[in-house]
Amino acid sequence: MIRRGMLKQHDSAFGARLGGGMLKEIFIWPALFEADAELPADTDEKIHRVIDAYLALYGPDARD
Numbered sequence: 001m002i003r004r005g006m007l008k009q010h011d012s013a014f015g016a017r018l019g020g021g022m023l024k025e026i027f028i029w030p031a032l033f034e035a036d037a038e039l040p041a042d043t044d045e046k047i048h049r050v051i052d053a054y055l056a057l058y059g060p061d062a063r064d
Contacts (some may be wrong), residue, residue, distance in 0.1 A: 005060060006060060007059065007060065008060055015054070018054070019054045022050045026046050027039070027043075
């Protein structure tokens with residue numbers, strides 16, 4: 001996606017860890033440490049926010 005201009009140049013391995021970390025913070029860690037953890041009612045909205053945050057950093061229109 002970087003080569004095709006869909007994302008700006010960045011350390012894609014770090015970017016993947018950052019995106020994964022945001023998802024883990026919302027979904028994985030609560031499930032590991034709360035016995036009765038359930039998916040949030042606004043799961044889709046939270047996923048969209050993670051994607052929006054990632055694109056704000058690395059999207060083609062992102063500012064340095």
